Amino acid sequence: GIQVEQSPPDLILQEGANSTLRCNFSDSVNNLQWFHQNPWGQLINLFYIPSGTKQNGRLSATTVATERYSLLYISSSQTTDSGVYFCAVATNSGYALNFGKGTSLLVTP
Amino acid sequence: SAVISQKPSRDICQRGTSLTIQCQVDSQVTMMFWYRQQPGQSLTLIATANQGSEATYESGFVIDKFPISRPNLTFSTLTVSNMSPEDSSIYLCSAWTAQETQYFGPGTRLLVL
Numbered sequence: 001g002i003q004v005e006q007s008p009p010d011l012i013l014q015e016g017a018n019s020t021l022r023c024n025f026s027d028s029v030n031n032l033q034w035f036h037q038n039p040w041g042q043l044i045n046l047f048y049i050p051s052g053t054k055q056n057g058r059l060s061a062t063t064v065a066t067e068r069y070s071l072l073y074i075s076s077s078q079t080t081d082s083g084v085y086f087c088a089v090a091t092n093s094g095y096a097l098n099f100g101k102g103t104s105l106l107v108t109p
Numbered sequence: 110s111a112v113i114s115q116k117p118s119r120d121i122c123q124r125g126t127s128l129t130i131q132c133q134v135d136s137q138v139t140m141m142f143w144y145r146q147q148p149g150q151s152l153t154l155i156a157t158a159n160q161g162s163e164a165t166y167e168s169g170f171v172i173d174k175f176p177i178s179r180p181n182l183t184f185s186t187l188t189v190s191n192m193s194p195e196d197s198s199i200y201l202c203s204a205w206t207a208q209e210t211q212y213f214g215p216g217t218r219l220l221v222l
Contacts, residue, residue, distance in 0.1 A: 031209065031211075033210065033211060035213075041146075041199055041215070041216050041218070042213075042215050042216070043152075043201065043213040043216075045110075045210060045211075045212060045213075048209060048210040086151065086152070088152075088211075095140050095157075095205050095211075096142055096154050096157060096167075097142075097152075097154070097203075097211055098154070099151045099152045099153075100151065101150075101151045102151055
């Protein structure tokens with residue numbers, strides 16, 4: 001099956017700092033989504049981005065499908081950004097998502 | 110977008126018993142899925158819940174252990190049967206929407222003693 005690798009696995013930031021999270025995948029995809037899992041376990045959909053660039057407030061994402069990677073940018077981080085960020089992809093053969101292991105982010109005051 | 114609810118939100122069960130988790134979507138969706146998230150781990154797909162037919166299970170998951178029903182386009186259930194402590198996880202329901210985005214329910218936190 002498709003492999004999804006996320007880096008870094010862990011990240012500690014001071015409030016106000018910027019960060020870039022990376023997701024590499026091993027095959028062509030027809031769906032790529034970024035999720036934030038908050039400390040209460042809720043998965044929040046951040047971006048649907050199989051290709052191109054999108055922005056939503058302090059967050060933006062870029063996927064270069066031909067090179068099989070995606071980046072999630074967090075600017076001016078806040079303590080509420082803490083949690084685990086997952087990249088998940090679906091291949092052309094189906095709709096089910098394959099998740100990476102996530103990046104655990106802690107933003108300190 | 111889709112709003113997905115799950116019941117129960119959490120439960121503590123004795124080994125050997127079974128628990129049925131309900132998933133309700135606020136609109137009709139074509140595809141629904143069940144995932145498991147073991148403590149400190151990522152999400153793993155259990156099965157695709159097919160409306161009107163048997164679920165499609167991923168490798169390592171079997172119908173006898175995780176029977177799934179999907180009687181209509183907005184509702185599905187997952188049963189965790191003959192539970193053991195290794196089944197302690199968060200179980201999440203998701204739905205694929207017309208906007209080509211997958212949304213997740215809040216999860217069911219299960220602890221098996």
